[in-house]
Amino acid sequence: MPGAAQILRGPGDDAAVVRARPVCAVSVDTMVDGTHFRLRAGEASAAEVGHRALASALSDLAAMGAQSGEAYLALGLPEGLGEDQALALVRSASALAAATGTAIAGGDVVAAAALTVSVTVVGWADDESELVGRDGALVGDLVGVTGTLGAPGAALAVREGRATGAGSIERLLQRVRAPVPRLREGRALAGAGVHAMIDVSDGIATDAAHLGRASAALLRVELARLPLAGGVAEVCAELGLPACELAATGGEDYELCFCASAENRSRVEAAVDSAGGVGVTWIGEVVAGAPGVSLLGERGNEVELGGFEHRW
Amino acid sequence: MPGAAQILRGPGDDAAVVRARPVCAVSVDTMVDGTHFRLRAGEASAAEVGHRALASALSDLAAMGAQSGEAYLALGLPEGLGEDQALALVRSASALAAATGTAIAGGDVVAAAALTVSVTVVGWADDESELVGRDGALVGDLVGVTGTLGAPGAALAVREGRATGAGSIERLLQRVRAPVPRLREGRALAGAGVHAMIDVSDGIATDAAHLGRASAALLRVELARLPLAGGVAEVCAELGLPACELAATGGEDYELCFCASAENRSRVEAAVDSAGGVGVTWIGEVVAGAPGVSLLGERGNEVELGGFEHRW
Missing domain, CATH: 3.90.650.10 (PurM-like C-terminal domain)
Incomplete structure (x- = not known):
């Protein structure tokens, strides 16, 4: 997996352990069926949901100018969702992770009333000055x-x-x-x-x-x-x-x-x-x-x- | 807030930005009403849910021997949940965060069918050797x-x-x-x-x-x-x-x-x-x-x- 060289401990322990760089950027993005996509209504596929949930979180790192590092997927799976759909969701997120040099380093799976995908992404920089916030616009820009x-x-x-x-x-x-x-x-x-x-x-x-x-x-x-x-x-x-x-x-x-x-x-x-x-x-x-x-x-x-x- | 000295950018930007230490431990823990607690059934209070969701995630950092750093709360709030209950949940998590030197540095709030609390915690160490996994037990221990x-x-x-x-x-x-x-x-x-x-x-x-x-x-x-x-x-x-x-x-x-x-x-x-x-x-x-x-x-x-x- 691209980007996985920094992973010291991946899924399977109490926590993932990652080699850090000096500055860490973190964003969490949650999507719920019926609000952010319509899987049950047949208007979105599980693969689309997996891609979009990770893309949306990574977009926040992009907006800081951070290098994407790791992603953690917390999935709430409803009873009616087949294993094949859950796998399609994870595969699709994994493909985007690979394409962006992001390692999926952990997560959680629970039962839920509606499909819920909460993605935490962690990005890195060597210095705070490499990152850009929302607050620096100047008159004349x-x-x-x-x-x-x-x-x-x-x-x-x-x-x-x-x-x-x-x-x-x-x-x-x-x-x-x-x-x-x-x-x-x-x-x-x-x-x-x-x-x-x-x-x-x-x-x-x-x-x-x-x-x-x-x-x-x-x-x-x-x-x-x-x-x-x-x-x-x-x-x-x-x-x-x-x-x-x-x-x-x-x-x-x-x-x-x-x-x-x-x-x-x-x-x-x-x-x-x-x-x-x-x-x-x-x-x-x-x-x-x-x-x-x-x-x-x-x-x-x-x-x-x-x-x-x-x-x- | 104790622990907040490391926060370079908190909630309100695209991502939180945190001063890192060399090794980063991350765990995600999700709790859903009806599965992990029974708020709607009257068997748990919102304050209890906030405390337990953060405690459960922090417990994973404890099990690694990591120092707790930051927490990110992703809340899925159902229609019937009053603002006072949502606030009680966040206040309770904030109190535990303060008591454990953890900074709540961000999160997400979305609409959901049932109360869903997904907590990502980030812990730190100066060296990989400071952390303990599940895999090192020796015969005779x-x-x-x-x-x-x-x-x-x-x-x-x-x-x-x-x-x-x-x-x-x-x-x-x-x-x-x-x-x-x-x-x-x-x-x-x-x-x-x-x-x-x-x-x-x-x-x-x-x-x-x-x-x-x-x-x-x-x-x-x-x-x-x-x-x-x-x-x-x-x-x-x-x-x-x-x-x-x-x-x-x-x-x-x-x-x-x-x-x-x-x-x-x-x-x-x-x-x-x-x-x-x-x-x-x-x-x-x-x-x-x-x-x-x-x-x-x-x-x-x-x-x-x-x-x-x-x-x-």
């Missing part, structure tokens, strides 16, 4: 985002029969089934000196507001600049929503939103390019003002979004 | 246990109306409501050079067998030597069980079972005494034989236990 947005929200609408997705169905569904945590990009961005960073798990409208409040600054985001995943504009049109709606509020994108000084712009772009090629889009700037986010329409007018409920 | 056994199983019988507990009710109930993880004792035992250690969460009959199998050795445990908590023998008599039954198979004791060389006997006793005063009882020895445990009755005969089901 540019606001950037990796990759493209909106695909999971659009895929959900297709899966629920609210839209057809036209020719983009498979590509959209893949983004919701197997999101890729931006670990390499997160470390590259931290190394390139971004001031603040967050992962886009709730939609950029919400997450940029978190970042703004933590930094005591106002992020002005131009909605027309949001990088839409292929097919998202078409699904929005089918749903009668503005093209930017799912990209701004759909959530589950697991891209990284960050703030960097304007003079650092090309260094940041080069760092993300060298990390994988999902690219960077500059979507706004940091200004003085009431901490949070301001979403701007095409004419520079402030826009209210979020009347549309995204049911996960 | 003595088998010891800290404190006394059987109180939680007896308390459960009292709570369910299967026994009266006579004059020991309150003392018994306290042991199930607020078990004390033996963190200081675990570190003292590791420092005193015990060869193998495990916490007694499933009953010593089961846990000694785990230790024996991990060490490829046979633990001979004399049932008459098991240290019974006050009132346990009386409850066993009320239930028509041998006096040792609840101590051997009741579980949830969170004492430590360990193996140490005979010449190390007084050093081990002194270490546990200096750590708190729960004391050590020597209950058997390690011999060559089929790996596992052999439970011996008063005449040296092998005894089968465990026909009695302990419902948690």
Whole structure:
């Protein structure tokens, strides 16, 4: 297993024992059937749940710029869940762990009323200064985002029969089934000196507001600049929503939103390019003002979004 | 908060960030209403659940001899659970965290069908050699246990109306409501050079067998030597069980079972005494034989236990 060299004791003892590096980043992410996915309703597979639960936790490490180390899976399994499904869940998480250099070092399995997956991930850095929080954005910074947005929200609408997705169905569904945590990009961005960073798990409208409040600054985001995943504009049109709606509020994108000084712009772009090629889009700037986010329409007018409920 | 000096970033960012020591021990423990406690059925309070969930996870660190560092609470809250109950749960866990020098550094809260508490604890050591696994028992070692056994199983019988507990009710109930993880004792035992250690969460009959199998050795445990908590023998008599039954198979004791060389006997006793005063009882020895445990009755005969089901 990649990354397993650091494991001194794995599953089978009272606790896992791991060789540490000087600074440790930890995040816990829990998903429950009926709230975060719909396995029982037939809208998600066990493999998808395993992948997404680990991806979601790893995305938090990505947003700190930490190197992923170990993951611990706590599974609550309902009576009706077959052993094959439980195995598919664990296999899928293991595959993502292997792909990201993460060792699954332990966990717990209990009986539960509904499938519950709680993932603890532990990441590492050699120095606190290698990591980036949400709280460092400075007035004058540019606001950037990796990759493209909106695909999971659009895929959900297709899966629920609210839209057809036209020719983009498979590509959209893949983004919701197997999101890729931006670990390499997160470390590259931290190394390139971004001031603040967050992962886009709730939609950029919400997450940029978190970042703004933590930094005591106002992020002005131009909605027309949001990088839409292929097919998202078409699904929005089918749903009668503005093209930017799912990209701004759909959530589950697991891209990284960050703030960097304007003079650092090309260094940041080069760092993300060298990390994988999902690219960077500059979507706004940091200004003085009431901490949070301001979403701007095409004419520079402030826009209210979020009347549309995204049911996960 | 004691222990919080190591926290570089606490709750409120994408991940907690902690100053590490060279070796990291991690354990995850999940408890679900209806399986591990009965909140909805009125047999446990939210405060008890918070305490027990953290105590159970910390007990795993104790069994490694690790110093407790941080805890992360993932809570699945059902609709019917009031905010006051959720707060009581967290306050109770926080009190135990403070008492054990553990910092609650993060977590997650989601909606769930039944109250679910998944606790990840992170402990630390300066060197791998400071920690003790289950796998080091040697033929000729003595088998010891800290404190006394059987109180939680007896308390459960009292709570369910299967026994009266006579004059020991309150003392018994306290042991199930607020078990004390033996963190200081675990570190003292590791420092005193015990060869193998495990916490007694499933009953010593089961846990000694785990230790024996991990060490490829046979633990001979004399049932008459098991240290019974006050009132346990009386409850066993009320239930028509041998006096040792609840101590051997009741579980949830969170004492430590360990193996140490005979010449190390007084050093081990002194270490546990200096750590708190729960004391050590020597209950058997390690011999060559089929790996596992052999439970011996008063005449040296092998005894089968465990026909009695302990419902948690």
